[in-house]
Every structure is written in structure tokens, then in C-alpha cells.
Amino acid sequence: MAEPIEPEAVYADDGEALPADLRAAFDAYERALAVDDLAALxxxxxxxxxxxxxxxxGVLVGHDAISRFRGSRGGVAPRVIERLEARRLAPQTWLLVATSRYAAxxxxxxxxxxxxxTTGSADTDAGRWVITAAHVTPRAQAFDRSIWRTVGDPLYQxxxxxxxxGLTVAVKDLFAIRGYRIGAGNPTWLEQSRxxxxxxxxxxxxxxxxxSLRGIARTDELAYSVAxxxxHYGTPPNGAVPGALPGGSSSGPASAVATGQADVALATDTAGSIRVPASYQGLWGLRTTHGxxxxxxxxxxxxxxxxVGWLTRDGATLERVVAAALGADGDPDLDGGAGPDGAASLPWHLAIPREVLxxxxxxxxxxxxxxVARLxxxxxxxxxxxxxxxxLAAYAEPFRVVQxxxxxxxxxxxxxxxxxxxGAPVAHRMQQASTVTAAxxxxxxxxxALRREHLRAxxxxxxxxxxxxxxPAPSRATSGGDGAAAAADDLRVRTLRTTTPASAAGLPSISVPLVRVTGASGAPAPVGLCLTAASGSDLALVQLARRLADLLGP
Amino acid sequence: MAEPIEPEAVYADDGEALPADLRAAFDAYERALAVDDLAALxxxxxxxxxxxxxxxxGVLVGHDAISRFRGSRGGVAPRVIERLEARRLAPQTWLLVATSRYAAxxxxxxxxxxxxxTTGSADTDAGRWVITAAHVTPRAQAFDRSIWRTVGDPLYQxxxxxxxxGLTVAVKDLFAIRGYRIGAGNPTWLEQSRxxxxxxxxxxxxxxxxxSLRGIARTDELAYSVAxxxxHYGTPPNGAVPGALPGGSSSGPASAVATGQADVALATDTAGSIRVPASYQGLWGLRTTHGxxxxxxxxxxxxxxxxVGWLTRDGATLERVVAAALGADGDPDLDGGAGPDGAASLPWHLAIPREVLxxxxxxxxxxxxxxVARLxxxxxxxxxxxxxxxxLAAYAEPFRVVQxxxxxxxxxxxxxxxxxxxGAPVAHRMQQASTVTAAxxxxxxxxxALRREHLRAxxxxxxxxxxxxxxPAPSRATSGGDGAAAAADDLRVRTLRTTTPASAAGLPSISVPLVRVTGASGAPAPVGLCLTAASGSDLALVQLARRLADLLGP
Structure with missing residues (x-):
């Protein structure tokens, strides 16, 4: 893997030669990257x-946050240093700008x-060279295959x-698009589809x-996950919290919108697959009334x-999409939010479920x-x-069985x-699903049915x-390891207990990025607040959410 | 455009406060970016x-190279600074790491x-803050629309x-792909196609x-240009020389290969449309025998x-592609390079045309x-x-008329x-084309016909x-401006005089990245050497080019 490092030019603009021990430290770091030597890195x-x-x-601050990120990333593709620019900024401080050419x-x-x-127990008296700041641009990919399967300008006009x-849509890879196959987040499925x-x-x-369609975006396999x-295709980036999970199963479309690569995500929500990524990535996301x-x-x-539902970066765009998709324009039964069994306008009266808290x-x-205090x-x-x-278990457990x-x-x-x-997590879930009896x-x-009637009331x-x-979104790093696996399972259980009541009752539910908390990395991270209302009130619910957001200000 | 800049956190790790005048300089720079104030930048x-x-x-070194790049780029999309990390590296030296959130x-x-x-005539005694190094990562795009129209993982298996x-192909947007339209580098054409x-x-x-197909890549409009x-879609990046033109008309496929986003470019060459981008971007590129x-x-x-022809990053891959595409495997007439009227093996005898020199x-x-001296x-x-x-004009001028x-x-x-x-340049060429008489x-x-027979002999x-x-590839900046336009025209004329003899004679011609010269920015830049041989000798010509490259070593 590690090829010789023979850069084209090394010079400092004040004539100061690059110190040999710094050059050695740079080369050792590059070798450690090549073999993913986490201790050396x-x-x-x-x-x-x-x-x-x-x-x-994004930006990671602090040695520990950087170390956690690295552990979840894997090594760097084979490359050689093609050019190295060096500038002495102070007697013991240098700036190195290195261009790499990748083997591929x-x-x-x-x-x-x-x-x-000179800090740290392993240092000699003379000290050692360490990196105090780094900015990395890896080689360009045609596109981010963790977010997208196929993408175009546009893919479909x-x-x-x-x-x-003028709006571009990232379509979750579960929807039929004429001329394209459905991939469902799984390469074997894709290969067999027409x-x-x-x-x-x-x-x-x-x-x-x-x-217009921007592209077909990734989903957790068969949409059977909220992580x-x-x-197979990697974990999409969280557009709001560097190094955090994006949330699923509408992971690709949500990341596409959060990173500005599309304006609208067309997605699905069974147990929370729109609401979870909306919350993790600071988006607006609507799960519609079932049916x-x-x-x-x-x-x-x-x-x-x-x-079916949608995610956007702001409430105004979501309302445009919902109004258009639900055909509200000019339809008196839908305009203003009255649905099949909803009210013409929703009560301006919010109730926080104690069990969710x-x-x-x-x-x-x-x-x-x-x-609430601000309100x-x-x-x-x-x-x-x-x-x-x-x-909540009285919702989540029967929901899990029927699902x-x-x-x-x-x-x-x-x-x-x-x-x-x-992949292992979804395979395990399917194996469990195979054991459910008709009784x-x-x-x-x-x-x-009892829970549904209760919540509708x-x-x-x-x-x-x-x-x-x-x-907030958990760190990607916690998705590996033994104790981490237990923590991830516990989080999945608590997450589904929070999201399944609306799913069980078939109610519309919107996640709105109204608060920020301290995230896994110590930096601020969004958490969505969810509004759940009467069946068929979908457009009115979006309007109510916007009214609430406006009250709270930017 | 310029929105208020209110970053979340500003601190230095040694407790030193960010100097107010540095903060002001940073804010002024950000405002100048927003309005593309070139003088301030x-x-x-x-x-x-x-x-x-x-x-x-890539990396630009020197104030002038940076300034030229900026003049050709246009402004930065509306954004706000979301977070600013500041570190004092020396009494008069700070590192700032700023995260921007874009309006879109x-x-x-x-x-x-x-x-x-304190250098520079406009400085006060106290000096002023300037940027001595910058590393920029703009917001992620779904993909580079200057390179690609549509791209997939894969687009077509x-x-x-x-x-x-295992090889991925960037297809120039002139070839029919079942289920996709041909765009020909022009949005009106694309809109009208089926x-x-x-x-x-x-x-x-x-x-x-x-x-497999990676995607459909851009072309100069109707392939009627070599720049x-x-x-409509922007100028693709030159994968070898930052800030330089990519060469055309196979610009998108060539850039896709040079930047590692595909392994093979499927392209066309009429007057040089494979050879020019191969030379500009350090690629191997074969124009095949006409027909x-x-x-x-x-x-x-x-x-x-x-x-039709192909571009790759190395000679071995090009030979694989040519052998497969020409059906050489097991075909005694083609294996080893014998074509319709070519020889079983080419003469190991090179001749440099004085008129091209x-x-x-x-x-x-x-x-x-x-x-040649090394050889x-x-x-x-x-x-x-x-x-x-x-x-050379005796080739280029009648070629131009018939084309x-x-x-x-x-x-x-x-x-x-x-x-x-x-666009204006191709529209102008078409207008001139409309005036050619039958006589x-x-x-x-x-x-x-006379020229063809002569060169074939x-x-x-x-x-x-x-x-x-x-x-080497000219700077993108020279594609604008008045004197620059004259220089670009002159370059076009000299380029076509170099490339059209092989085109006029219908001969196979391969560009190989064998030499480097000082490029427009002062950094090393590739120039291709072109080998042109008897009609039908295509595969043998690739093999001869590899033999020559091997002789010259890495």
C-alpha cells in the first residue's frame, strides 16, 4: 500500500529549510494513513x-472527537504525495500543504x-511535531454513493x-420511476429488478x-431500520452534525436535502423513517395520514x-410541496387543511405526552x-x-409484531x-419477523385497534x-463495538417507542427543527419537535407548525 | 446578498482574544466574497x-495565480458564517477555520x-492583516454538472x-444509450430529444x-470546438492543471477520467476532440482510423x-479497451494490430514533422x-x-471548409x-459554416484528397x-477579455493546424503524456506527444506508444 513519497517541491518562502524531523513526522503520518494505523494517527x-x-x-474540534471520527472511517485510498508546499509561520510552527495523487x-x-x-508523557526534551489543525479535501468522487444511486441534471424533467x-427532488429508492429500477437499498435486489x-x-x-427529479437516493435496506x-453503500453524512448518523430509513434523501444537493426529499415513514432523519439533520419532515x-x-x-411524505430545509417549501402533492389548490375540502375526517382548522392547543418525556x-x-417557557x-x-x-410499549410492541x-x-x-x-441488522430483523405466528x-x-382509537380520541x-x-443524532462511531451495540439497541427501542404511537394510529406527524441541544461531539445539534394531529389534517398541521415556528422566531 | 455574520463561537485555545482588527478583516473578506469584489479579494x-x-x-501558489483564478470564477453563493474557530499561532499569525451555511x-x-x-504601499505603520494561505471546501454539489449530465452507481451495468x-466509462453526450436522451452539450437540444x-x-x-457506464459526460456544443x-453548463476542471482549460470537445469525459471519477472516456475526435483534452490533462487518448x-x-x-475513440489514465488500460472494442481477441486480422490496410507491426521508426515543430x-x-536526446x-x-x-494550412483550410x-x-x-x-463561439462557427458554397x-x-494521399504515403x-x-493547457482566465480573445483565436488556429493532418488523412493518432513543461500558472503541466501511423494500425499504435513510454521510464 505505502508507496514512496517523493514530492516535487519542498520550500519555505523565507528560505528556511523544512526541518528534517518535521519532514519525517509528515512522512510517518502519511504512512499511518495508508495502513489506517489508528494509534499512530x-x-x-x-x-x-x-x-x-x-x-x-464539517469541523471536528478536540483530539477525542477527531479520534472517534477516525475510528469509524477506515483508511485512506492508496496515494502518493505529488507536491508539498511548506511555510514557516513561527520558529516551532509550520504550515504544510500537500497535494496527493491517488492510485485510482x-x-x-x-x-x-x-x-x-513538549506536553505528553512520551515526549523527549526537544518535544515532537504534532498536527494542531488540519483541513482535508479527499479526491473528488463522481457523486456521494452513500447518498445517491443515480443523479442527473436533472434526472427527470x-x-x-x-x-x-425550480425545486429538485431526491427520491427514496423505493418508488417507481419510469425507465429506472427500484433498488431498495440492496444490491441483490437492484440486480434482480427490472x-x-x-x-x-x-x-x-x-x-x-x-x-424535477435530482436523483434516486439511498434507503436503509428494505426501509427496515431507522438508523x-x-x-452496502456506506452511511450518508449527517448534514447538520459532522460525524453523526443521518437517521433512516430515508437516509439518502434526507442527507441530500440537508447538504443542499436537493430541495425536497420524497420519502416514506412506516415507524419513523421520515421523522427520525428530519430530527437528526435539522429538517422539516411530514409523515402523512395513513392512506x-x-x-x-x-x-x-x-x-x-x-x-408517503416529504422533507425540506424550511417550512415554506414543505407547505408548497404538501399543498401541491395533496392537490389542495382550489379544492375546498383540502385547502386550509380539512381532510377526510379532519377539521377545517386545528385546535391551537398543544399537549405533551408524559410517557414520551x-x-x-x-x-x-x-x-x-x-x-414551553418561552411560549x-x-x-x-x-x-x-x-x-x-x-x-408506550403498549403501542410499540403490537406495532412491531404486525410490522x-x-x-x-x-x-x-x-x-x-x-x-x-x-446486511446483518436487517437480516436479523427479518429472521425475527419470520417467527411471528398468525395468532x-x-x-x-x-x-x-384499541391504541389507535385511544390516540385518535x-x-x-x-x-x-x-x-x-x-x-440528537448519535455518533456514527457508536454503531460499532460491543457495549456500543447494546447502547444502539437501547436507543432504537426508545426511539421507536417515541415514534410508533403516531404510526400505530395512522396520524399525520411533522418534525420541526425548533431546538438545539449538545450533540454527541459536544457541538450543538438539532432535535426535532414533533406535532401530531387528527387524521387528514396534514396541510393544516404544516401550517400550524409554521405558525409555531414563526412565534418562536429565528 | 451579504447577510449579517454572527458566528456561534469565537475562541482561541490559549485564551488570547481574537484581535478586533483581524475580526474586521475576516468579515470584510467575507463581504467581498459575497459581492465578488475582485479588488478587495x-x-x-x-x-x-x-x-x-x-x-x-488543486493548489495555486503566488498572489498572481490566485488573482487570475478568481477573475475567472465569479462570486460565492449567499451564505452566513455559522461557526468560527480561531487559534493564535504566533503574535501576528492566526489560524481561522470558518464553517459557512449556504442559503440554498x-x-x-x-x-x-x-x-x-507591513509590506505594500497602502499599509499603515501597524501593518494590516492578510491571508497568506487558504484552503477552501465549498458546499457539496450532488455532482459536478460541468463534467456530468447524469451519473449513477452504475448508470448502466x-x-x-x-x-x-470493473472499469467505469464516462460517455460523451453524443452517443445513444438506451432509455436516455442525447444532449449534445446544449439544453435546447436536450429538451427536444427523445x-x-x-x-x-x-x-x-x-x-x-x-x-459499466458511470455516466453521461459533457461535450462542447455539438462537438464543434476544441476549447x-x-x-450552458460551465467549464469542466482540468484534472492535471488547476485553473486551466480542460480541452474539448470531449471535455467532460476527459475531466471525469483525469479526476478519477471514471476509468475510461468514450469520446469522439473530428478535428482533435480526443487528442486535445488528452494532452491538456495528461491522459492517454486514441483517435481511431476513420471508419x-x-x-x-x-x-x-x-x-x-x-x-470514435477512448481516453484513459494509463496505457495498459487503453490497450485493454482498444483490444476489446476492436474485437481483437482471437481475431488474427486484428490481433497484433493489423487492420484493413495496416501492417502486422509498425515500423520502429519515428519522424517529426518540421511544420508542426x-x-x-x-x-x-x-x-x-x-x-529525443534521451532516446x-x-x-x-x-x-x-x-x-x-x-x-499545415494546406491541410487545415480545406478540412475546415468540408467540416x-x-x-x-x-x-x-x-x-x-x-x-x-x-453559445456565442459555436453560434459564430455555425454562422460561418452556413456561407460555404458547393463549389x-x-x-x-x-x-x-491530395493531402490525404500524401500523408498516407x-x-x-x-x-x-x-x-x-x-x-500546455491555457488558463481558463484567458477565455475572457479582448486581447485574450485574440490570443485564444490564435491558439485555436495553431492547435487545429497541429491536429488536422491526421484528421484529414483519416489516420489513427494517439496522444501520450510523455513530457511536462511549465504551464500557464508557472507550475508543471503535461503536454502530450502524438504518434500517428498507418490506417488500421490502431492497436499496434497503442502498443508502440506503450513501448516508447516504457523505454522512457516513469
Whole structure:
């Protein structure tokens, strides 16, 4: 792997020669990158909270945050240093700007500040050279394959005029697009699929309204996860929190919107697959009333709960999309938000479920409490109370059983015929799904029907307000390791307990980026607040969310 | 445009506060970026040859190189500084790492070294803060739309086995790909086109041999240019020389390969459209014998000269592609390079046309002379002599007339029906093409036939060796301005005089990145050497080029 490092030019503009021991430290760092020697890489970066590492996904501050990131990344592709520019900034401080040429084509650039330090037990009297700041640009990829499968300028042109003209859409890889295959986040699935002959209505409606397709974006495999990781194509970046998980299963479309690569995500939400990535990445995300948006041309996971929805960076765009997609323009039954069984306008009355607060992280609960306190001082604020919705496990457990039964009916034959095709977490979930008995499913459906009626009654005269998920996006690094796996499982359980009541009741639910807490890396991170309202009130719910956001100001 | 700059956190790790005048200088620089105030931006960067600016396309060194780049770039999209990390490196030296959030979504990072200097006439006694080094990562784009129109992972899967398995192809947007439209580098053309029902043989042959399509890459409009600029989609980056033109008309596929975003470019060469970008970007590029590769499914420019060919980063890959695409495997007539009227093996005897040397830049001619001198000291070197091929204008002028007549027959009706659809340079060329008379065309064809026979006789017992183009890739900045326009025209004339003899004679011609000269920015830049041989000797010519490259060593 490690090839000889023979840069073209080394000089300092004040005539000072690059110190030999610094050159040796630079070369050793480059060799450590080539073989992903984590101990050597950790040692090369200055200890302490002030060390900086920046790249296109954001800035990490502090040796520990940089070290955690590195552990989750893997090594650097084979490359040689093609050019090295060196500038002495102070007697013990140098700036090195190195251009790399990769064996597989392309170039990268790394800027490093090296300083000689004498802190740390392993140092000699003369000290050693360490990196106190680095800015890295890896070689260009044609596109980020963790976010996208196929992308175009545009991939599919919409109508030249319409309410959504100018907006670009990232389509979750579960929807039919004429001429393209459905990949479902799995390469074996993709290989076996055939080009679609008709676009899904959810796609066609956006095109007819003037939006264009930017591309087909990744999903967790078969949408059967809320983590946002994918064993085959990599984990999309979190557009708001460097080094954090993006949330799933609508991971690719959400990351595309959060990073500015598309304006709208067309996605699905069964157990939280729109709301979780919206919360993790600071987006607006709407899960629609179950059955409101046609699901033809959509690969199912669990039909009793599968819904179509959208994510955007701001509320105004989301309202435009929802109004256009629900055909509200000029339709008196829908305009203003009245749906099949919804009200013409929603109650200006928010209720926080105590059971959800109980599984939220302390920082999230505190942020919500602070927001409620701020609301009290605002004119025209909604009434806010607390409410009991019942034991969350009483929603989540029967939901899990019915979802599993339907997922196995949809995909069990394929899973059985393609052993080894799924990544471990989803394969494990499918294996569990295969064990659900008809009696278990029937009992779970009965329990769910009771929960559904109960929650629908709760939202007849109020709108639920809760944290979308228990806390900010977890670090990608916690998705590996033993204790980390247990922590990830616990987080998954608490997350699903928070998101499944709305899923179980088929209610519309919107995540709005209204608060920020301290994230896994110590930097601020968004947490969504979720508003859940009566069935069919989807557009009114978006409008209510915007009203609330406006009250709270920027 | 300029929004208030209110970063989240400003601190220095040694407790030193960020100096107010440095903060002011940083804010002023950010405002100057927003409005593209070139004078202010120039002033913000330290004068002199040591100043550094790095981004994903490479490193610019020296205030003047940075200034030229900036003049050709345009402003920065609206954004606000979201976070600013500051570190004092020395009493008058600070490192600033700023994260920007763009109004249209996404984040960027800029690392800057600011130093207080007292040089320069406008300085006060206390000096002023200037940037001595910067590393910039702009917000992520879904993909580089100057390189690609549509891209996928893969866009089109080839056969799972075959001699080209594992290779990814960038297809110039002139070839039919089943299910996709042809765009020809022009948005009006794209809008009016319909999805193709059959892939071009040149595409299908690569797929059958196991290569996959990475995407559809940009071309100069209707392939009627060798500059590599496009008025609608931007100018692709030069993968070898930051800030330089990529060369065209196969600009997108060539940049895709040079930047490592694809392994193979499937392209066309009429007057030099493969050889010019190969030379500018340090690639291997073969223009095939006219008529050897079927042109079905290829949008024509001038059928008497249009040829299909490929670009790669190395000779071994090019030979694999040529062998597979020409069906050489097991075909005794083609294996080893014998074509319709070629020889089984080419003469190991190179001849340098004196007329081409005369239009080459001095640095290029010197580099070729040095290479010839090196060859003299090498075992098994080819014989090298100089040769006369006749006045270059006698090739270029009738070539231009016939090319124009055919281009107008192909596209005149479309150009007339779509006024304003073409960018100015290609529109101007088409306007000139419309004035060619039948008598002029007939006379030009007669002249060309004589030239063709003459050059074919020259290569019966030798292989021509010449600079592919007069010099290294010109700076992108020279494509604007008045005197610059005249210089660009002159360069175009000299370039076409160098490339058209092979085109006029229908001969195979390969550009190989064998020498480097001092480029427009002062940094080393590749120039291709072109080998031109007997008709049908295509594969043997690639093998001869590899033999020559091997002799000369890395």
C-alpha cells in the first residue's frame, strides 16, 4: 500500500529549510494513513480540546472527537504525495500543504499546521511535531454513493410550469420511476429488478407540479431500520452534525436535502423513517395520514403503516410541496387543511405526552421545557398542557409484531431465496419477523385497534407536541463495538417507542427543527419537535407548525 | 446578498482574544466574497509568490495565480458564517477555520492563515492583516454538472464478466444509450430529444466486454470546438492543471477520467476532440482510423472526419479497451494490430514533422528535443528523424471548409429553427459554416484528397511523432477579455493546424503524456506527444506508444 513519497517541491518562502524531523513526522503520518494505523494517527494529532480537523462534512474540534471520527472511517485510498508546499509561520510552527495523487485517479489536498510540543508523557526534551489543525479535501468522487444511486441534471424533467417549478427532488429508492429500477437499498435486489414502466403517483404528482427529479437516493435496506446506516453503500453524512448518523430509513434523501444537493426529499415513514432523519439533520419532515397519499408504485414494508411524505430545509417549501402533492389548490375540502375526517382548522392547543418525556434524554426534555417557557411569554401562544397517552410499549410492541408479519409476507420469500444478501441488522430483523405466528399477529392487531382509537380520541381537541426522538443524532462511531451495540439497541427501542404511537394510529406527524441541544461531539445539534394531529389534517398541521415556528422566531 | 455574520463561537485555545482588527478583516473578506469584489479579494491575499490557495481542484501558489483564478470564477453563493474557530499561532499569525451555511442548503469550510504584514504601499505603520494561505471546501454539489449530465452507481451495468469488467466509462453526450436522451452539450437540444431505443454499438461493445457506464459526460456544443468550455453548463476542471482549460470537445469525459471519477472516456475526435483534452490533462487518448469503429447511434458533426475513440489514465488500460472494442481477441486480422490496410507491426521508426515543430511553443519544442536526446542514450530506441509533411494550412483550410459544410448540413436546420440556442463561439462557427458554397466544398475535397494521399504515403514506413498541441493547457482566465480573445483565436488556429493532418488523412493518432513543461500558472503541466501511423494500425499504435513510454521510464 505505502508507496514512496517523493514530492516535487519542498520550500519555505523565507528560505528556511523544512526541518528534517518535521519532514519525517509528515512522512510517518502519511504512512499511518495508508495502513489506517489508528494509534499512530491519534499520536500525530495534538492532544487536548483545541485541535481542529475540517473537511467537507464539517469541523471536528478536540483530539477525542477527531479520534472517534477516525475510528469509524477506515483508511485512506492508496496515494502518493505529488507536491508539498511548506511555510514557516513561527520558529516551532509550520504550515504544510500537500497535494496527493491517488492510485485510482484524482487528486486531494491536505493543509496541516504542525507545531512542536513538549506536553505528553512520551515526549523527549526537544518535544515532537504534532498536527494542531488540519483541513482535508479527499479526491473528488463522481457523486456521494452513500447518498445517491443515480443523479442527473436533472434526472427527470418535470413540467416547465407549476407550483413546484425550480425545486429538485431526491427520491427514496423505493418508488417507481419510469425507465429506472427500484433498488431498495440492496444490491441483490437492484440486480434482480427490472426497469419500471410507470412512475408512482407520488412521483408523477411532483413532476406534474413542476418539480424535477435530482436523483434516486439511498434507503436503509428494505426501509427496515431507522438508523440510517447501509451495509452496502456506506452511511450518508449527517448534514447538520459532522460525524453523526443521518437517521433512516430515508437516509439518502434526507442527507441530500440537508447538504443542499436537493430541495425536497420524497420519502416514506412506516415507524419513523421520515421523522427520525428530519430530527437528526435539522429538517422539516411530514409523515402523512395513513392512506392519504396513494402507495401504488411504492415497494411496501408494512402496508398497515407505510405512508408517503416529504422533507425540506424550511417550512415554506414543505407547505408548497404538501399543498401541491395533496392537490389542495382550489379544492375546498383540502385547502386550509380539512381532510377526510379532519377539521377545517386545528385546535391551537398543544399537549405533551408524559410517557414520551420519560424516555427523552435530559437535555432534550430540558430544551422542550425551555421552549414551553418561552411560549408563555409570547402573544397569541397556544395553550400547552401535559397529557397521558398510555404506556408506550403498549403501542410499540403490537406495532412491531404486525410490522414484522407484514414485512415477512412482503419479503420473506426473497430473503429466503437470497441468503446473505441483507446486511446483518436487517437480516436479523427479518429472521425475527419470520417467527411471528398468525395468532400473535391477530392479537397484536386487536391491541393496536384499541391504541389507535385511544390516540385518535386524544387528538380530537388538541395537537400532540413531543420530541421527535429521545435525543440528537448519535455518533456514527457508536454503531460499532460491543457495549456500543447494546447502547444502539437501547436507543432504537426508545426511539421507536417515541415514534410508533403516531404510526400505530395512522396520524399525520411533522418534525420541526425548533431546538438545539449538545450533540454527541459536544457541538450543538438539532432535535426535532414533533406535532401530531387528527387524521387528514396534514396541510393544516404544516401550517400550524409554521405558525409555531414563526412565534418562536429565528 | 451579504447577510449579517454572527458566528456561534469565537475562541482561541490559549485564551488570547481574537484581535478586533483581524475580526474586521475576516468579515470584510467575507463581504467581498459575497459581492465578488475582485479588488478587495486581491488585497486580502498577501502579495508575493509564496501565498497559497488550495481547494479540491488543486493548489495555486503566488498572489498572481490566485488573482487570475478568481477573475475567472465569479462570486460565492449567499451564505452566513455559522461557526468560527480561531487559534493564535504566533503574535501576528492566526489560524481561522470558518464553517459557512449556504442559503440554498449545505455547508462549506474555509481554513485561513492570517498574518499581519507591513509590506505594500497602502499599509499603515501597524501593518494590516492578510491571508497568506487558504484552503477552501465549498458546499457539496450532488455532482459536478460541468463534467456530468447524469451519473449513477452504475448508470448502466455491463456484463458481469469480460475483459473490461470493473472499469467505469464516462460517455460523451453524443452517443445513444438506451432509455436516455442525447444532449449534445446544449439544453435546447436536450429538451427536444427523445429517449433512445437502442444503444450505439460503441457503447454496447464496452458493456458486452464487462465495463459499466458511470455516466453521461459533457461535450462542447455539438462537438464543434476544441476549447473545452461550455456556455450552458460551465467549464469542466482540468484534472492535471488547476485553473486551466480542460480541452474539448470531449471535455467532460476527459475531466471525469483525469479526476478519477471514471476509468475510461468514450469520446469522439473530428478535428482533435480526443487528442486535445488528452494532452491538456495528461491522459492517454486514441483517435481511431476513420471508419474503423461504427458510428451508428452517434450524433454526427462532420461524417468525413468523425471518429470514435477512448481516453484513459494509463496505457495498459487503453490497450485493454482498444483490444476489446476492436474485437481483437482471437481475431488474427486484428490481433497484433493489423487492420484493413495496416501492417502486422509498425515500423520502429519515428519522424517529426518540421511544420508542426514550427507552430509549437518554444517550451514544448525544447521538451520534445530533450526527449529525443534521451532516446539516443537508450537501448532498443527507435530511429528518430525529421520529415516534411507540407504546409499545415494546406491541410487545415480545406478540412475546415468540408467540416463546416457537413456540420451545416447536419445541424443548419436546427440552428436556424432555434436562434439563440447556441453559445456565442459555436453560434459564430455555425454562422460561418452556413456561407460555404458547393463549389468551395468541392474544391476543398479535391485538395484534401491530395493531402490525404500524401500523408498516407509518409506513414507507410514510419510513425509520425509530434506535440499533440502547441503547448500546455491555457488558463481558463484567458477565455475572457479582448486581447485574450485574440490570443485564444490564435491558439485555436495553431492547435487545429497541429491536429488536422491526421484528421484529414483519416489516420489513427494517439496522444501520450510523455513530457511536462511549465504551464500557464508557472507550475508543471503535461503536454502530450502524438504518434500517428498507418490506417488500421490502431492497436499496434497503442502498443508502440506503450513501448516508447516504457523505454522512457516513469
Amino acid at each position: 491519534d499520536a500525530a494529532f495534538a492532544p487536548g480540546p483545541g485541535t481542529i480537523r475540517a473537511d467537507g462534512t 485517479g484524482g487528486t486531494g489536498v491536505q493543509t496541516q499546521v504542525w507545531q512542536r510540543v 418535470g413540467a416547465w410550469e407549476g407550483p413546484l417549478a 426497469p419500471e414502466t410507470t412512475s408512482a403517483p407520488a412521483v408523477a404528482d411532483l413532476l406534474r407540479a413542476g418539480a 440510517g446506516a447501509n451495509a 392519504l397519499v396513494p402507495r401504488q408504485g411504492l415497494l411496501p414494508l408494512a402496508q398497515s403503516f407505510d405512508t 420519560a424516555v427523552a434524554e435530559p437535555g432534550t426534555a430540558a430544551a422542550l421545557a425551555a421552549l 408563555r411569554g409570547v402573544d397569541d401562544a397556544p395553550a400547552v398542557e401535559e397529557v397521558d397517552i398510555g404506556d 414484522a408479519a407484514e414485512a415477512w409476507r412482503n419479503h420473506g420469500a426473497w430473503v429466503t431465496a437470497n441468503p446473505g444478501a441483507l 400473535q399477529e391477530a392479537a397484536a392487531r386487536e391491541e393496536l 386524544v387528538v380530537t381537541d388538541r395537537v400532540l407536541l413531543m420530541p421527535t426522538v429521545p435525543g | 486581491d488585497a486580502a491575499f498577501a502579495p508575493g509568490p509564496g501565498t497559497i490557495r488550495a481547494d479540491g481542484t 442548503g449545505g455547508t462549506g469550510v474555509q481554513t485561513q492563515v492570517w498574518q499581519r504584514v 455491463g456484463a458481469w464478466e469480460g475483459p473490461l469488467a 429517449p433512445e431505443t437502442t444503444s450505439a454499438p460503441a457503447v454496447a461493445d464496452l458493456l458486452r466486454a464487462g465495463a 473545452g468550455a461550455n456556455a 474503423l469503429v461504427p458510428r451508428q447511434g452517434l450524433l454526427p458533426l462532420a461524417q468525413s472526419f468523425d471518429t 514550427a507552430v509549437a511553443e518554444p517550451g514544448t519544442a525544447a521538451a520534445l528535443a530533450a526527449l 539516443r542514450g537508450v537501448d532498443d530506441a527507435p530511429a528518430v528523424e525529421e520529415v516534411d509533411i507540407g504546409d 463546416a459544410a457537413e456540420a451545416w448540413r447536419n445541424h443548419g436546420a436546427w440552428v436556424t429553427a432555434n436562434p439563440g440556442a447556441l 468551395q466544398e468541392a474544391a476543398a475535397r479535391e485538395e484534401l 509518409v506513414v507507410t514506413d514510419r510513425v509520425l511523432l509530434m506535440p499533440t498541441v502547441p503547448g
